[in-house]
Amino acid sequence: MKYTFERQIYLNETDAAGVIYFANLLTICHQGYEESLAHFSINLNNLVKETNCALPIIHSESDFLKPIFWQDQILIIIESHLINETEFELNYSIFKEEEEELKIKLAQAKTRHVCININTRKRCQLPEKILTWLLINN
Amino acid sequence: MKYTFERQIYLNETDAAGVIYFANLLTICHQGYEESLAHFSINLNNLVKETNCALPIIHSESDFLKPIFWQDQILIIIESHLINETEFELNYSIFKEEEEELKIKLAQAKTRHVCININTRKRCQLPEKILTWLLINN
Amino acid sequence: MKYTFERQIYLNETDAAGVIYFANLLTICHQGYEESLAHFSINLNNLVKETNCALPIIHSESDFLKPIFWQDQILIIIESHLINETEFELNYSIFKEEEEELKIKLAQAKTRHVCININTRKRCQLPEKILTWLLINN
Amino acid sequence: MKYTFERQIYLNETDAAGVIYFANLLTICHQGYEESLAHFSINLNNLVKETNCALPIIHSESDFLKPIFWQDQILIIIESHLINETEFELNYSIFKEEEEELKIKLAQAKTRHVCININTRKRCQLPEKILTWLLINN
Numbered sequence: 001m002k003y004t005f006e007r008q009i010y011l012n013e014t015d016a017a018g019v020i021y022f023a024n025l026l027t028i029c030h031q032g033y034e035e036s037l038a039h040f041s042i043n044l045n046n047l048v049k050e051t052n053c054a055l056p057i058i059h060s061e062s063d064f065l066k067p068i069f070w071q072d073q074i075l076i077i078i079e080s081h082l083i084n085e086t087e088f089e090l091n092y093s094i095f096k097e098e099e100e101e102l103k104i105k106l107a108q109a110k111t112r113h114v115c116i117n118i119n120t121r122k123r124c125q126l127p128e129k130i131l132t133w134l135l136i137n138n
Numbered sequence: 139m140k141y142t143f144e145r146q147i148y149l150n151e152t153d154a155a156g157v158i159y160f161a162n163l164l165t166i167c168h169q170g171y172e173e174s175l176a177h178f179s180i181n182l183n184n185l186v187k188e189t190n191c192a193l194p195i196i197h198s199e200s201d202f203l204k205p206i207f208w209q210d211q212i213l214i215i216i217e218s219h220l221i222n223e224t225e226f227e228l229n230y231s232i233f234k235e236e237e238e239e240l241k242i243k244l245a246q247a248k249t250r251h252v253c254i255n256i257n258t259r260k261r262c263q264l265p266e267k268i269l270t271w272l273l274i275n276n
Numbered sequence: 277m278k279y280t281f282e283r284q285i286y287l288n289e290t291d292a293a294g295v296i297y298f299a300n301l302l303t304i305c306h307q308g309y310e311e312s313l314a315h316f317s318i319n320l321n322n323l324v325k326e327t328n329c330a331l332p333i334i335h336s337e338s339d340f341l342k343p344i345f346w347q348d349q350i351l352i353i354i355e356s357h358l359i360n361e362t363e364f365e366l367n368y369s370i371f372k373e374e375e376e377e378l379k380i381k382l383a384q385a386k387t388r389h390v391c392i393n394i395n396t397r398k399r400c401q402l403p404e405k406i407l408t409w410l411l412i413n414n
Numbered sequence: 415m416k417y418t419f420e421r422q423i424y425l426n427e428t429d430a431a432g433v434i435y436f437a438n439l440l441t442i443c444h445q446g447y448e449e450s451l452a453h454f455s456i457n458l459n460n461l462v463k464e465t466n467c468a469l470p471i472i473h474s475e476s477d478f479l480k481p482i483f484w485q486d487q488i489l490i491i492i493e494s495h496l497i498n499e500t501e502f503e504l505n506y507s508i509f510k511e512e513e514e515e516l517k518i519k520l521a522q523a524k525t526r527h528v529c530i531n532i533n534t535r536k537r538c539q540l541p542e543k544i545l546t547w548l549l550i551n552n
Contacts, residue, residue: 011182
C-alpha cells in the first residue's frame with residue numbers, strides 16, 4: 001500500500017519566477033508524510049513524549065521534471081523503505097492531476113530519517129508503531 | 139454562508155518555542171481563502187489574465203488567544219465583507235477541534251484586499267466573479 | 277535610539293504575483309527584532325532557559341503602501357514601546373533604499389509581545405535585560 | 415575564489431523539534447547564492463528581462479551532520495561548478511562559528527541549475543555575466 005496526498009499549490013509556495021520555490025516542494029512532501037502518519041493514527045508529538053525518540057532527516061533530494069504552478073492540483077504518492085532498525089527512507093512521486101485520470105509526473109523527492117534518543121541524540125531502534133506504518137506504507 | 143477550512147498544523151509551521159510561528163497563521167488563513175475561491179471555481183491565476191486585475195493585501199491583523207501546537211486539528215471560518223467597489227475584507231476565526239463538537243477559539247485574523255490593474259497598479263472595480271463570491275461568502 | 281536592519285528581499289519571500297508574499301513581511305520584521313536583540317548581546321534562547329520566561333506575540337498588524345519586489349534593498353527601523361511590566365510593542369517602518377539617501381516608505385508593521393512563564397503560561401514580569409533593551413531601543 | 419555567507423539562524427527557520435526545519439537549510443543556501451550574485455553586481459531580476467533567460471533548479475540535495483539550533487551563528491561556503499554551457503552546480507558547506515576560529519561542519523547541500531528561455535522553456539546558453547561569476551566563484 002502506498003499513501004496518496006492531494007492538494008492545490010498555494011500562493012505562498014510560489015515565487016516571483018511564477019513557479020513553486022524549489023525548497024517548498026520538500027515541505028509539501030513532508031506534509032504528505034505527516035498526513036500519512038495521521039491517517040494511521042500516529043501522533044508524532046505524543047510518540048516523542050512516550051518513547052523519547054525523534055526522527056530527524058539526515059538526507060533529502062529533489063528532482064524537478066516540469067514547472068509546478070500556482071493552483072496546480074497535485075498528487076503525491078509516498079513509498080516507504082526500511083533501511084535498517086534505526087533508519088528509513090521515503091520516496092515521493094509528484095504528479096499533476098489532469099482531466100480523465102491523466103497524470104503528468106512533475107517531480108520526485110526523497111527524505112532519509114534516523115531514529116535518535118532525544119536526550120543523548122544517539123541512534124536507537126525505530127518505535128513499533130513506526131515499523132508497522134513502514135510495513136503497511138511499503 | 140461562510141466558508142470553513144479544516145486541516146492539521148504541520149511541523150514546518152511551528153518554531154523552536156513549540157507553537158505555530160506567528161506569521162504562519164496568516165499564511166494558513168490565506169490558504170483558506172484560496173480554498174474558498176477554488177470551491178467556488180474561481181481560478182485567481184486565470185482571473186488575473188482575463189481581467190488584468192490583481193487583489194493585493196493592503197492590511198493584515200492577527201490576534202492570538204491560545205497557543206497553537208503541532209498537529210492541532212484546526213478549523214478556520216472565513217467571512218467576507220465588501221467595503222466598496224474596489225475593496226473587500228476577510229475575517230478569519232480559528233478554532234481547535236476537540237471531541238464532541240466542542241470548539242475552542244485559538245485566534246482571529248483579518249486581511250484587507252484592493253483590486254488593482256496590474257499594468258497601472260491603480261485601483262479598479264472588483265471583477266463580477268469576485269463580487270458574487272463575496273456575496274455568497276458573506 | 278532605534279535599531280535599523282538592512283537587507284535585500286530574497287526570492288523565497290516573493291510569490292507568483294511578483295511581489296513579497298504579505299505574511300513574509302512580518303517574518304522579516306521579526307528577524308530584525310532578533311538582530312536587534314543579538315546586537316545587544318541578548319540570546320533569547322538562553323534567556324528562556326535562565327528565566328523560564330517566553331515572549332510570545334499576541335497581536336500583529338501590517339500595512340502595505342507600495343509593492344515590495346525581489347532584490348529590493350530594504351531598511352527596517354524598529355522602535356520599541358513598553359506597555360506595562362508584562363507587555364511591549366514593536367513598531368517597524370520599512371523603507372526602500374534608493375540612490376542619494378532617498379528613502380521611500382514601503383510598509384509598516386507592529387507586533388505586541390507578552391511575557392509568560394513557560395510552565396504555567398501565565399503572565400509574568402519582563403526580564404531585566406529585556407527592560408533595558410526596550411529602554412535603549414526606544 | 416569561494417563566496418562566504420554568514421548569519422544567525424532565525425526563529426522562523428526552526429520547528430517544534432527545536433532545530434532548523436530541514437527544507438529551510440536549502441532556502442538559506444539559496445539566499446547565500448543570491449548574496450553572492452549581488453556581491454558581484456548581478457541583478458537576476460534584470461538579467462531575466464535583458465536575456466529572457468531564467469536559471470531554475472532541476473536538482474537539490476542536503477545532508478545533515480549535526481543539529482542546527484535557533485541563534486546558531488552559521489557560515490556557508492559556496493563553490494560553483496560549470497557543468498556545460500547550459501548548466502551549473504553549486505556546493506554549499508555549512509559551518510557553525512565557534513570561538514577562536516574553530517568551525518564545526520553542520521551540513522552540506524547542492525543545487526543544480528539549468529539555463530532556459532522563459533518563453534520556450536527550452537535550454538539555452540548561460541549568459542556571459544553568469545559564466546564570469548561561475549569562473550570567479552570557482
